[in-house]
Amino acid sequence: MVPTTDMPKIAKTVQAALLVLAFVGAAAPQQLQAPASDPFQQRIGGVELNDQDVIDGIAMLSHISPLAVSVEHQLGPTISGDAPRPKTFTAAVAPGTVSEVLDGLCALDPTFTWEKNGNMVNAFPSSLPHDPNYFLNRTIDEMVLTDMPGAQEAVFKTVEHLPGPKEQIAIMQVGTSVSFARPWSTTLDGVTVREVFDLIARQLGPTYGWQLTGAKDFRIIAFHQGLSPNPSRSKKTQDRAPK
Numbered sequence: 001m002v003p004t005t006d007m008p009k010i011a012k013t014v015q016a017a018l019l020v021l022a023f024v025g026a027a028a029p030q031q032l033q034a035p036a037s038d039p040f041q042q043r044i045g046g047v048e049l050n051d052q053d054v055i056d057g058i059a060m061l062s063h064i065s066p067l068a069v070s071v072e073h074q075l076g077p078t079i080s081g082d083a084p085r086p087k088t089f090t091a092a093v094a095p096g097t098v099s100e101v102l103d104g105l106c107a108l109d110p111t112f113t114w115e116k117n118g119n120m121v122n123a124f125p126s127s128l129p130h131d132p133n134y135f136l137n138r139t140i141d142e143m144v145l146t147d148m149p150g151a152q153e154a155v156f157k158t159v160e161h162l163p164g165p166k167e168q169i170a171i172m173q174v175g176t177s178v179s180f181a182r183p184w185s186t187t188l189d190g191v192t193v194r195e196v197f198d199l200i201a202r203q204l205g206p207t208y209g210w211q212l213t214g215a216k217d218f219r220i221i222a223f224h225q226g227l228s229p230n231p232s233r234s235k236k237t238q239d240r241a242p243k
Contacts, residue, residue: 039065039066039067039098039119040098040099040102040116041097041098041099042065042097042098043095043096044061044064044065044095044096044097044098044101045064045095046092046093046094046095046096046101047061047092047093047101047104047105048091048092048093049088049089049090049091049092049093049108050090050232050234051088051089051090051232051233051234052088052089052229052230052231052233053085053086053087053088053089053109053230054086054087054089054105054106054108054109054123055071055073055086055112055123055227056229056230057093057101057105057229058071058102058105058114058121058227059227059228059229060229061098061101061102061121062121062227063226063228065098066119066206066207067098067120067121067207068119068120068121068201068202068206068207068208068209069121069123069209069226069227070120070121070122070123070194070197070198070201070209070211071123071124071209071210071212071227072122072123072124072125072128072136072194072211072212073211073212073213074086074111074125075212075213075214075215075216075219076214076216077215077216077217078215078216078217078218079214079215079217079218080215081215083213083214083215086112087109087111088233089108089109090234091108093105093108099116102114102121106126110126111125111126111127112124112125112126113125113126113129115129117195117198118198118202119206120198120202120209121209122194122198124136135167135169135193135219136193136194136197136212137192137193137194138162138192138193139190139191139192140158140161140162140188140190140192140193140196141189141190142187142188142189142190143158143161143187143188143191143196144186144187145157145158145184145185145186145187145188146185147183147184147185148180148183148184148185148203149179149180150178150179150180151171151178151179151180151200151201151203151204151223152171152173152178154184154196154200154203155169155171155197155200155221156169156171158193158196158197159193162193168217168219169219169220169221170214170218170219170220170221171220171221171222172220172221172222173222174222174224176204176208176223176224176225177204178204178223180203180204184203186199197210197221200223201223204223204225205225207226208223208224208225208226209223209224209226209227210222210223210224211224211227
């Protein structure tokens with residue numbers, strides 16, 4: 001699992017991480033299969049944030065419902081600078097369906113929005129959905145993947161199919177295996193890069209997702225088996241206070 005507060009720090013520690021770069025050519029509908037019972041209609045008891053951000057709240061939801069979670073963090077302008085950090089809140093989101101609670105979380109911080117793909121929650125900055133030039137919104141008209149052994153190879157093959165200027169992506173492996181149980185072959189038509197990444201996560205397992213972090217000039221993707229919310233920032237401050 002990858003704590004969400006650690007992700008913006010990756011830019012400063014990237015040389016020490018296991019990174020593989022792909023500089024390839026410009027990006028997607030085969031969606032994830034919808035589960036037999038829609039997890040987004042499951043009723044839950046709500047979510048409480050204690051000086052935590054919206055992504056922490058979405059991570060909490062993934063522990064009480066059969067959801068996979070993928071997060072696109074706000075990217076910094078360059079890898080040498082700090083990426084923007086989400087706002088934190090102390091607030092309670094009322095009980096309701098999973099969809100209603102997700103809506104409530106994003107109402108707290110409208111800079112984030114979400115959409116569903118099968119049992120996957122895709123959370124991303126709300127400024128991005130209608131930007132056709134944004135990397136993960138780009139569409140691949142047709143793509144054939146043959147005997148892909150793992151996520152790394154599938155990601156690089158995906159960006160190779162993008163027309164136009166070369167795109168950059170780096171894979172970061174942080175303890176979670178990114179090898180598929182068996183080689184994966186598929187043909188995809190008219191899919192976005194985001195949808196392909198969701199499918200790649202699904203090949204790793206039903207609760208796998210991914211996080212995109214880094215900067216506009218150096219994007220990093222890490223696959224995970226599940227997200228854990230960060231502890232309260234207030235608690236961290238109290239723990240550091242003199243006794």
